[in-house]
Amino acid sequence: MNPLNVVMLQGRSRTDRIFTNEHLERIRRFGTLTVNGSDEDPTSALAAKLAEGADVVITSWGCPPLEAPILDRCPKLKLVLHAAGTVKPILSPEILPRGIRVGTANEALARGVAETALGLAIASLKNMWQLARNTREGEWHKQRERVRELYEVTVGVIGAGLAGRHLIRLLRSFEVRVLVSDPFVSETEVAGMGAVKAELDELLRSSDVVSFHAPSVPETDRMMNARTLALMKDDAILINTARGSLIDEDALVAELRKGRLWACLDVTNPEPPEADHPFRSLPNVTLLPHIAGAENNGLRRIGGFVADEVERYATGRPLKGEVDIAQLHRLA
The missing domain is CATH 3.40.50.720 (NAD(P)-binding Rossmann-like Domain)
Known part of the structure; x- marks a missing residue:
């Protein structure tokens, strides 16, 4: 050439x-x-x-x-x-x-997104966010019973694009069950990744951690809404490092106020959320300033x-x- x-x-x-x-x-x-x-x-x-x-x-x-x-x-x-x-x-x-x-350069960005999602999953299962607060306040033993490991739990990955696939590869180092929901990826292809293909509702009902890696397209707009959020298990962890448009934020706030879930949100809609948005004050939200891909x-x-x-x-x-x-x- x-x-x-x-x-x-x-x-x-x-x-x-x-x-x-x-x-x-x-x-x-x-x-x-x-x-x-x-x-x-x-x-x-x-x-x-x-x-x-x-x-x-x-x-x-x-x-x-x-x-x-x-x-x-x-x-x-x-x-x-x-x-x-x-x-x-x-x-x-x-x-x-x-x-x-x-x-x-999505492939390069996707690695950072997947690594961030994995880190959030580990920290959230360990209940690190709340334990750090308790420890600063002198409560050395408070809520240690809520600590979980990334071991013999189910992780649901929504979207098997570049970031989702890299997260699945990272999860192979752990003894966990991985469910994948993606209408464009076959059951055989998902099995080749070492995971199990599942419909969205099944994934939400079964997963201890749900990590979002779907694109922002009309079909995924507010895919997490009052109906789908209600399907998630008590004490499940929701991680969104994809796009804020995937989640109906009012519905998520209502669910978080019940104390059932923990949400790790690197993206919101819009960004940043308003100064008085409940995401800034709810105790079961880890809110980040869109840093998952690359900084x-x-x-x-x-x-x-x-x-x-x-x-x-x-x-x-x-x-x-x-x-x-x-x-x-x-x-x-």
């Missing part, structure tokens, strides 16, 4: 957080690399100017949709690599008919993944993060 003209559209401040100098040098091995030097997110006009003549465009958070005024400036463009999660913010109807391939040093995993993708493309190998745009309605 001829040397590539690679252009990074995101602002320099984002580039510096995601890519190390080593990542940038690896990309330069396969051609030229132009980096947006502005710290601000690019306007459409700046993106069009930067992208002129590009073979590969790298985008990230804060980039505008790649519409005709941008794409017309780079008629040789064959690949867009999104150094972030969902590609929906940077897509336009112009991309598919031009035959431009699109890739995402700080974890962002460098995205940079490494994108550099790997450039190398795979330049050497004619399959991409790991390529997106089937025709199936975008199923994706996060």
